Amino acid sequence: MNTAIKPLTSLASNLYCSKCNATYDIEQLQDFSPCCNKPLLVKYHNMEYLPREILVNRESTMWRYKEMLPVFDSKNRVTLGEGMTPILPMKAIENKYGFDQLWVKDEGINPTGSFKARGISMAISKAKELGVEACVIPTAGNAGGAMSAYCAAAGMKATVIMPSHTPKAFQDECKFYGAELILIDGLIDQCGVLAATIQQETGAFNMSTLKEPYRIEGKKTMGYEIAEQMNWELPDVIVYPTGGGTGLIGIWKAFQEMISMGWIDAGHLPRMIVVQSSNCAPMVDFIHGNTVNAPYGESKANGIAVPKAFGQDLIKQVIKESRGEAIAVDEELILKAAVELSRTEGISFSPEGGATWVGLQDLVTSGVISKDEKILLINTGNASKYLDNLLR
Numbered sequence: 001m002n003t004a005i006k007p008l009t010s011l012a013s014n015l016y017c018s019k020c021n022a023t024y025d026i027e028q029l030q031d032f033s034p035c036c037n038k039p040l041l042v043k044y045h046n047m048e049y050l051p052r053e054i055l056v057n058r059e060s061t062m063w064r065y066k067e068m069l070p071v072f073d074s075k076n077r078v079t080l081g082e083g084m085t086p087i088l089p090m091k092a093i094e095n096k097y098g099f100d101q102l103w104v105k106d107e108g109i110n111p112t113g114s115f116k117a118r119g120i121s122m123a124i125s126k127a128k129e130l131g132v133e134a135c136v137i138p139t140a141g142n143a144g145g146a147m148s149a150y151c152a153a154a155g156m157k158a159t160v161i162m163p164s165h166t167p168k169a170f171q172d173e174c175k176f177y178g179a180e181l182i183l184i185d186g187l188i189d190q191c192g193v194l195a196a197t198i199q200q201e202t203g204a205f206n207m208s209t210l211k212e213p214y215r216i217e218g219k220k221t222m223g224y225e226i227a228e229q230m231n232w233e234l235p236d237v238i239v240y241p242t243g244g245g246t247g248l249i250g251i252w253k254a255f256q257e258m259i260s261m262g263w264i265d266a267g268h269l270p271r272m273i274v275v276q277s278s279n280c281a282p283m284v285d286f287i288h289g290n291t292v293n294a295p296y297g298e299s300k301a302n303g304i305a306v307p308k309a310f311g312q313d314l315i316k317q318v319i320k321e322s323r324g325e326a327i328a329v330d331e332e333l334i335l336k337a338a339v340e341l342s343r344t345e346g347i348s349f350s351p352e353g354g355a356t357w358v359g360l361q362d363l364v365t366s367g368v369i370s371k372d373e374k375i376l377l378i379n380t381g382n383a384s385k386y387l388d389n390l391l392r
Helices: 062-068 091-097 116-129 142-154 168-176 188-202 215-219 221-229 246-261 282-288 312-322 331-345 351-365 384-390
Strands: 012-017 040-044 087-089 101-106 134-138 157-163 180-184 237-241 271-277 325-329 374-379
Touching: 040 215, 062 116, 062 221, 087 221, 091 101, 091 331, 101 221, 116 142, 116 215, 116 246, 134 142, 134 188, 142 157, 142 168, 157 168, 157 188, 168 180, 168 384, 180 188, 215 221, 215 246, 221 246, 237 246, 237 351, 246 271, 246 312, 271 282, 271 312, 271 351, 282 312, 282 325, 325 331, 325 351, 331 351, 331 384, 351 374, 351 384
Parallel strands: 101 374, 134 157, 157 180, 237 271, 237 374, 271 325
Antiparallel strands: 012 040, 087 101
8 A cells, every 4th residue: 555645636635525625645545434434525625725827728627627636746646638628509409409509528428428437537547556456346237337447458357247237348348348247137226235235245446426535536637628718708508317316416515616716606506406216216305305215126318217316415515505406207208309419419318317317308397497597417328328219
């Protein structure tokens, strides 16, 4: 284990418990807080001295925000060129449905085809910096493929645990990059139980969502990019397909950091919208105070079929602070929405991206969102690995 890390670029100072704020050493390998059994988050210092002008002529990847990322030595970066995905206007859909300003951030052009590349790149980079040699992850699909690729790039052993009903393209991707793939009957929560067992038995570092502190730091770069790409004027609404919620929490964390640095105006933050499937909507139930409708089922949008999010308290906090909303959409409409968007805009929408479109339409109908607002959908991945389902 490397105990002699010296900060060269990062302003990260420590980790802290997301519930009680107890601090932990960022130079030691950590997973989640032992004090409260909650996610650990990264704290940064001296942020107020960081001007936006530092970004001029920087590389067009998520590493352009290096001071606000937790990797101290650039030689430990494990990168495949992730980040700085485009924000595209959805003009054809605007005209068809009467929206004024509808945009999509297309995460599907990231390495391995999804936003998971951001979080996994950051987590594997930090794991490398801390001397990790093997990793294990429970996944609904995209995170497993991403970890397989980034572990290959880092020279680490990868073990991926995936529900057996996951489309074969996701399974083949993991094996293609040399990972050990384990399939189980059940959802991602049951994969998580096995991952914890493998961690205990082998010492492999567990990359479960929010059970390590660094995937969120990669995902938060979506928030930095949204602000920068939109000329530091945030949208009114961000619609996010939510499973474990790392990206949603990360985007909000980025906004809070940029407020502290004076990069954006605290007076205009977007309302954050959680979208889940009617087959698996635990966060909708949790946020609305409903009785938990367990057991939850599968979804064709694999990435949002998470029966219980480890960071559920943080997700609920984001919705409360942003004056946002959480909505479950008809499972039967998700694939149709992804196909409609793809065929109308020429953008490769995943089922998770399709779910945001269904959610937006439902919230417009109910009066929660107005068509004259500036609205941003997050398409978390491309359609390629879902084509067997989408073309059916």
